[in-house]
Amino acid sequence: MEIIVTSPWTPLEWIEAHGLEPRGVWGLPACDRHALAEGVCAFAQRLRALAGTPSSQPMIFTTACDQMRRAADAAAEETATKVFLFNLPATWKTPAARRLYHQEVKRLGRFLERLGGRAPDAAGLWSVMRDHDRRRQAERARASLEKAGRTASRGAPLALVGGPALPGQPNLCELIEAAGGTVALNAAEPGERGLLPPLPGPQTGRADPGDPFAILCDHYFDHIIDVFQRPNSRLYEWLGPRLTERRVRGLVLWVQVGCDLWRAEAMSLREAFGLPVLVLESTETGGGFAARDLNRLSAFIESLR
Ligand code: SF4
Known part of the structure; x- marks a missing residue:
């Protein structure tokens, strides 16, 4: 199921x-x-x-x-x-x-x-956790290869920051690239922001790697990088080094219309990183993007060149 x-x-x-x-x-x-x-x-x-x-x-x-x-x-x-x-x-x-x-x-x-699920034993949970850890590692490697490819494209490096992007809504990475930019960091959802770092336990090789349930819960709890928590400083601490390392020149903030949480970050992001921020809003759950927004995106990228 x-x-x-x-x-x-x-x-x-x-x-x-x-x-x-x-x-x-x-x-x-x-x-x-x-x-x-x-x-x-x-x-x-x-x-x-x-x-x-x-x-x-x-x-x-x-x-x-x-x-x-x-x-x-x-x-x-x-x-x-x-x-x-x-x-x-x-x-x-x-x-x-x-x-x-x-x-x-x-x-x-x-x-x-x-719903019909079975409570896992420790060995079963470890096995699933290791498998997900490997998959995340592969995902990180894939993201980093894509990033290298994009960097080679020499478009103005941008970070895409914000909330969830829905199937059927505009593909922002493609739009940014078509407008002459490069998505050097995808911190929307789904994206790198939701990709947890490697688990601590399985890599240690200890005979008793610890209680998988506690390790799993702590791992998620310690790596929630999101806008809703107070303080939401972890979001800024996560973004900071990545923006510097990837030489990001501007932020595109993706906001679902009606989402006050992400919209409220526009000013703080600008102030925290000293970078220009373009706010793009979804106007519907599916379909395209207003021509006005495409023009704003192109003008924003042009201004960073
Ligand atoms: S309003 Fe809530 S559910 Fe909607 S995008 Fe913002 S944080 Fe997510």
């Missing part, structure tokens, strides 16, 4: 170790093109619409923002889809926040068991 995951901060390994198949919402086929209800983020709307499709698989929402919570409530109340709302701690500096994250992963396990 597939389980639809809507945030990079839900441990996929935990789902898979229960014998179920995690599937990121980003890779699902595009939904019908439709104008958005006022003030509602396109991503949250897309999740609610997905839950309403007759063949929908169980979905894991998170408490990352109010829009997502409301989408989860609506999906649970108005559709037959099984919904789990994962309480992502809004802070990360306290032991209580870490404990909450561990408890939520345990609670998710009980939800998965109710």
Whole structure:
């Protein structure tokens, strides 16, 4: 059975170790093109619409923002889809926040068991964790090869920063490159920002590498790089060295219309890194991009040359 995951901060390994198949919402086929209800983020709307499709698989929402919570409530109340709302701690500096994250992963396990999953033993969980670790390593290698190819293209190096990009929405990397830029860092979703670093345990080669459940939970908890946490300094600490190392000259901030969280970062990003920021907003859940936005993108890239 597939389980639809809507945030990079839900441990996929935990789902898979229960014998179920995690599937990121980003890779699902595009939904019908439709104008958005006022003030509602396109991503949250897309999740609610997905839950309403007759063949929908169980979905894991998170408490990352109010829009997502409301989408989860609506999906649970108005559709037959099984919904789990994962309480992502809004802070990360306290032991209580870490404990909450561990408890939520345990609670998710009980939800998965109710769906027919089996609780994994330590060996089973390690095996899935190592496998995901290898896959992430391959993904990092692929991203770095692509980056090298793009760098060779000599377009103005840009960072794409922001929230989720949906299938059917414009392919921003392609648009940026077509306009003469190079995506030197993709920090939208899905992208490098959601790619966890290597796990600490499996590489050590110790006879007893430790409790996989605790290691998995800590690993995710320690690497949530996102806009919703307070303080959200980890986002800036993650971006800083990468922007310098990749000689980024400008930021394209991708914002789902109605997403106040990402939109509010525009000024802080500008001030923190001293780089120009272009805000691009989605206006619909599917389809193209307004000509006006394409012109703004081209003019922005032109100004960086
Ligand atoms: S895009 Fe913004 S408003 Fe929408 S679910 Fe994500 S954080 Fe929330």
